[in-house]
Amino acid sequence: xxxxxxxxxxxxxxxxxxxxxxxxxxxxxxxxxxxxxxxxxxxxxxxxxxxxxxxxxxxxxxxxxxxxxxxxxxxxxxxxxxxxxxxxxxxxxxxxxxxxxxxxxxxxxxxxxxxxxxxxxxxxxxxxxxxxxxxxxxxxxxxxxxxxxxxxxxxxxxxxxxxxxxxxxxxxxxxxxxxxxxxxxxxxxxxxxxxxxxxxxxxxxxxxxxxxxxxxxxxxxxxxxxxxxxxxxxxxxxxxxxxxxxxxxxxxxxxxxxxxxxxxxxxxxxxxxxxxxxxxxxxxxxxxxxxxxxxxxxxxxxxxxxxxxxxxxxxxxxxxxxxxxxxxxxxxxxxxxxxxxxxxxxxxxxxxxxxxxxxxxxxxxxxxxxxxxxxxxxxxxxxxxxxxxxxxxxxxxxxxxxxxxxxxxxxxxxxxxxxxxxxxxxxxxxxxxxxxxxxxxxxxxxxxxxxxxxxxxxxxxxxxxxxxxxxxxxxxxxxxxxxxxxxxxxxxxxxxxxxxxxxxxxxxxxxxxxxxxxxxxxx
Amino acid sequence: xxxxxxxxxxxxxxxxxxxxxxxxxxxxxxxxxxxxxxxxxxxxxxxxxxxxxxxxxxxxxxxxxxxxxxxxxxxxxxxxxxxxxxxxxxxxxxxxxxxxxxxxxxxxxxxxxxxxxxxxxxxxxxxxxxxxxxxxxxxxxxxxxxxxxxxxxxxxxxxxxxxxxxxxxxxxxxxxxxxx
Numbered sequence: 001x002x003x004x005x006x007x008x009x010x011x012x013x014x015x016x017x018x019x020x021x022x023x024x025x026x027x028x029x030x031x032x033x034x035x036x037x038x039x040x041x042x043x044x045x046x047x048x049x050x051x052x053x054x055x056x057x058x059x060x061x062x063x064x065x066x067x068x069x070x071x072x073x074x075x076x077x078x079x080x081x082x083x084x085x086x087x088x089x090x091x092x093x094x095x096x097x098x099x100x101x102x103x104x105x106x107x108x109x110x111x112x113x114x115x116x117x118x119x120x121x122x123x124x125x126x127x128x129x130x131x132x133x134x135x136x137x138x139x140x141x142x143x144x145x146x147x148x149x150x151x152x153x154x155x156x157x158x159x160x161x162x163x164x165x166x167x168x169x170x171x172x173x174x175x176x177x178x179x180x181x182x183x184x185x186x187x188x189x190x191x192x193x194x195x196x197x198x199x200x201x202x203x204x205x206x207x208x209x210x211x212x213x214x215x216x217x218x219x220x221x222x223x224x225x226x227x228x229x230x231x232x233x234x235x236x237x238x239x240x241x242x243x244x245x246x247x248x249x250x251x252x253x254x255x256x257x258x259x260x261x262x263x264x265x266x267x268x269x270x271x272x273x274x275x276x277x278x279x280x281x282x283x284x285x286x287x288x289x290x291x292x293x294x295x296x297x298x299x300x301x302x303x304x305x306x307x308x309x310x311x312x313x314x315x316x317x318x319x320x321x322x323x324x325x326x327x328x329x330x331x332x333x334x335x336x337x338x339x340x341x342x343x344x345x346x347x348x349x350x351x352x353x354x355x356x357x358x359x360x361x362x363x364x365x366x367x368x369x370x371x372x373x374x375x376x377x378x379x380x381x382x383x384x385x386x387x388x389x390x391x392x393x394x395x396x397x398x399x400x401x402x403x404x405x406x407x408x409x410x411x412x413x414x415x416x417x418x419x420x421x422x423x424x425x426x427x428x429x430x431x432x433x434x435x436x437x438x439x440x441x442x443x444x445x446x447x448x449x450x451x452x453x454x455x456x457x458x459x460x461x462x463x464x465x466x467x468x469x470x471x472x473x474x475x476x477x478x479x480x481x482x483x484x485x486x487x488x489x490x491x492x493x494x495x496x497x498x499x500x501x502x503x504x505x506x507x508x509x510x511x512x513x514x515x516x517x518x519x520x521x522x523x
Numbered sequence: 524x525x526x527x528x529x530x531x532x533x534x535x536x537x538x539x540x541x542x543x544x545x546x547x548x549x550x551x552x553x554x555x556x557x558x559x560x561x562x563x564x565x566x567x568x569x570x571x572x573x574x575x576x577x578x579x580x581x582x583x584x585x586x587x588x589x590x591x592x593x594x595x596x597x598x599x600x601x602x603x604x605x606x607x608x609x610x611x612x613x614x615x616x617x618x619x620x621x622x623x624x625x626x627x628x629x630x631x632x633x634x635x636x637x638x639x640x641x642x643x644x645x646x647x648x649x650x651x652x653x654x655x656x657x658x659x660x661x662x663x664x665x666x667x668x669x670x671x672x673x674x675x676x677x678x679x680x681x682x683x684x685x686x687x688x689x690x691x692x693x694x695x696x697x698x699x700x701x702x703x
Contacts, residue, residue, distance in 0.1 A: 387562065389560075390559065390560035390562045392600070393598075393602075393603045395685055396603060396606075400560075400685070427606070428606070428610065428611060429605050429606040429609060431602065503602075504600075504602070
């Protein structure tokens with residue numbers, strides 16, 4: 001087991017797309033309320049587990065990409081089920097320096113590895129949900145966080161790393177793979193979908209706030225990291241070769257410093273996940289309440305027709321999408337053209353698969369997530385805000401009780417294909433937000449899904465690209481000006497940048513704006 | 524209780540519009556009201572075109588045709604207006620005008636009438652009963668009327684928990700020289 005943070009792979013006799021194993025942020029992100037329900041009477045629960053990689057279900061799972069010919073063709077069921085299953089070991093919390101129990105590491109080194117997920121031991125529905133949390137926290141790559149790094153105070157200081165009230169860094173965990181061999185779980189769902197609140201409480205499943213881009217930028221700044229590795233990382237994760245003058249590939253050819261600057265432009269709460277981009281990062285979605293969403297991903301890339309689709313989404317985003325063919329381009333393929341033999345993929349997560357039972361447990365866990373107790377109470381001001389919410393027409397898209405109408409809106413520059421009107425719920429007007437994410441990435445369908453406003457009080461930054469840090473900023477008309485400095489994500493190559501689109505409520509009186517925001521924070 | 528209160532408010536607004544000539548005379552036009560998320564949204568259409576031959580004494584001999592540009596819909600929120608012009612509502616690209624044609628008109632007390640009109644929105648034509656009153660003004664006059672429609676009968680949007688199906692439509696028309 002290597003602890004090397006960056007590995008550049010060469011297949012036997014064949015050069016491969018340089019795909020650092022170092023990270024991937026993919027993510028299905030899930031969360032969990034720590035107090036899962038206990039049933040008073042134990043009843044045997046026999047789960048009805050869908051087949052994850054079912055060819056019929058997969059056929060309607062993906063939406064076409066905006067460039068239709070590049071719509072991903074997923075690996076076959078035969079290939080998928082030849083992949084070895086992941087083994088999920090018992091894991092342990094990582095404490096920040098100075099917060100660790102005495103002799104903790106020494107104790108860990110004496111522990112035997114324990115397989116934590118065993119469906120034979122799951123008797124009740126509650127057992128399955130609890131087991132799902134294990135999957136949520138489980139690693140798909142142990143090279144992301146080197147052991148010595150997470151124990152180094154500088155790691156926390158340089159990255160302004162959030163730590164819980166208990167001193168735990170909750171975005172990864174120690175895992176004992178062999179007695180005496182401690183690794184750090186990486187690229188688990190918890191990496192992106194865990195949020196540390198200002199009071200030190202931890203919300204699993206929420207829009208995460210791991211400063212991953214900053215961490216990676218600092219890591220890439222190490223002079224021992226070769227330029228080619230950094231460039232290969234960008235290419236493997238983000239290239240969209242079917243686009244003319246592909247901006248993602250262009251970035252991958254830039255000097256390290258430019259790539260590092262692009263990474264540093266991303267605030268916590270956004271993520272440079274595979275298929276999305278460094279130039280066009282997505283806001284990390286909140287998983288709490290995801291069961292009620294008809295589409296997954298900001299672009300509605302995948303449908304959610306039932307629990308099986310969430311299982312597929314997790315499998316896809318935890319490695320399988322590296323093996324999809326985008327008009328012949330296979331990001332994790334040999335020379336980006338050929339599928340590696342099953343189990344031999346070098347892209348993060350692509351050599352293994354979750355078992356269907358693991359994915360089912362994970363999805364049940366995600367569905368069980370509950371929002372934290374909202375400290376914001378309904379009062380006269382929020383009731384006034386509720387009226388304004390209706391008067392301003394917010395309800396048309398952010399329709400109660402889900403505060404989304406679960407529809408897709410086309411981005412500027414995308415023409416809706418005629419057949420889509422009968423295939424998908426389309427709210428056929430663009431709200432004018434930046435179209436790049438949905439037109440220039442592997443996840444780009446040409447649409448954005450209407451997001452739910454539930455839970456905005458505990459999360460941010462906002463908009464699909466995380467360009468605005470707060471609700472106040474969304475309702476601030478100054479954001480439309482070219483001399484505006486975005487409070488969230490801002491491209492690295494500009495000093496100022498207007499944040500256009502979703503131009504509602506910008507002319508409200510200050511008191512009405514205050515009331516509207518107060519109301520939104522009660523949701 | 525709240526629904527009843529809103530109903531009263533709506534009724535009050537209608538009575539005011541119908542019974543107060545001052546309120547309805549500024550210009551010919553079409554106004555509508557619909558309840559959305561507990562509040563009454565008012566909107567309008569413009570570019571009203573009419574062909575009216577109205578005889579107050581013999582309304583059965585009258586001819587009334589009115590059309591309005593669907594793309595002129597205004598509700599106070601520009602993006603909502605744009606969306607209402609799309610295919611899930613008025614589809615103004617393909618169906619630019621809304622049309623009403625009187626089929627039969629009957630007199631009621633106090634210069635008021637009930638007319639059976641064919642209302643055509645998009646590809647759907649449905650009969651609607653329009654209650655209207657005539658307000659003479661020299662040799663000309665105003666016709667001010669109102670009717671209710673179910674928006675879904677005309678394919679305007681889909682089922683909604685928040686947006687009412689029923690729409691109240693108010694019409695105010697300059698008649699021009701009367702037929703006598």
